[in-house]
Amino acid sequence: SQTIHQWPATLVQPVGSPLSLECTVEGTSNPNLYWYRQAAGRGLQLLFYSVGIGQISSEVPQNLSASRPQDRQFILSSKKLLLSDSGFYLCAWSWDYGYTFGSGTRLTVV
Amino acid sequence: DAKTTQPPSMDCAEGRAANLPCNHSTISGNEYVYWYRQIHSQGPQYIIHGLKNNETNEMASLIITEDRKSSTLILPHATLRDTAVYYCIVRVARGVSGNTPLVFGKGTRLSVIA
Numbered sequence: 001s002q003t004i005h006q007w008p009a010t011l012v013q014p015v016g017s018p019l020s021l022e023c024t025v026e027g028t029s030n031p032n033l034y035w036y037r038q039a040a041g042r043g044l045q046l047l048f049y050s051v052g053i054g055q056i057s058s059e060v061p062q063n064l065s066a067s068r069p070q071d072r073q074f075i076l077s078s079k080k081l082l083l084s085d086s087g088f089y090l091c092a093w094s095w096d097y098g099y100t101f102g103s104g105t106r107l108t109v110v
Numbered sequence: 111d112a113k114t115t116q117p118p119s120m121d122c123a124e125g126r127a128a129n130l131p132c133n134h135s136t137i138s139g140n141e142y143v144y145w146y147r148q149i150h151s152q153g154p155q156y157i158i159h160g161l162k163n164n165e166t167n168e169m170a171s172l173i174i175t176e177d178r179k180s181s182t183l184i185l186p187h188a189t190l191r192d193t194a195v196y197y198c199i200v201r202v203a204r205g206v207s208g209n210t211p212l213v214f215g216k217g218t219r220l221s222v223i224a
Binding site: 099100 | 144146148151152153154156211212213216217
């Protein structure tokens with residue numbers, strides 16, 4: 001069966017520090033992968049999606065970037081975090097009729 | 111993808127059926143109705159989807175009107191653990207849409223009350 005792993009679960013980082021969040025999928029090949037963010041009390045915002053290795057689409061301009069170095073690995077990064085980058089980050093992969101989300105990373109930038 | 115309209119919040123007594131409405135008057139013929147829910151501090155969870163026929167699974171039932179302009183998600187016996195934000199999304203299936211990402215609206219915050 002397919003599983004999606006996301007880590008870490010929580011993260012506290014100072015402003016200006018770098019960020020790397022990793023997401024991996026097991027049990028499927030060539031998945032479409034997504035990064036979403038949910039700020040406190042807000043809705044889910046799509047950040048990036050990828051349909052294959054090295055293929056990244058960005059939905060909104062921001063302080064973040066994404067990479068897909070391997071088929072089932074999706075990484076979210078930042079060179080210098082801002083306070084506004086705080087939020088709940090979710091990775092997801094899509095199958096024929098739906099999406100499966102990871103357990104999320106709660107990032108607090110201080 | 112067609113736009114959906116949902117009430118911002120609803121309450122339901124524990125053990126009773128929760129009926130969550132969704133309007134999608136601009137739905138196209140090849141667009142499905144999807145329902146997800148997000149329990150606090152968790153990622154969204156797929157519940158059910160349908161095209162035009164009513165659907166039922168172990169989690170819920172989906173009733174789609176004949177003109178497909180609205181639908182209702184039914185949780186037959188709501189429990190406290192069903193308290194969550196429920197999202198109604200209309201989009202084509204992945205095979206047709208290619209890779210169009212899922213876009214979430216504000217959803218309905220369902221509170222199940224003991």
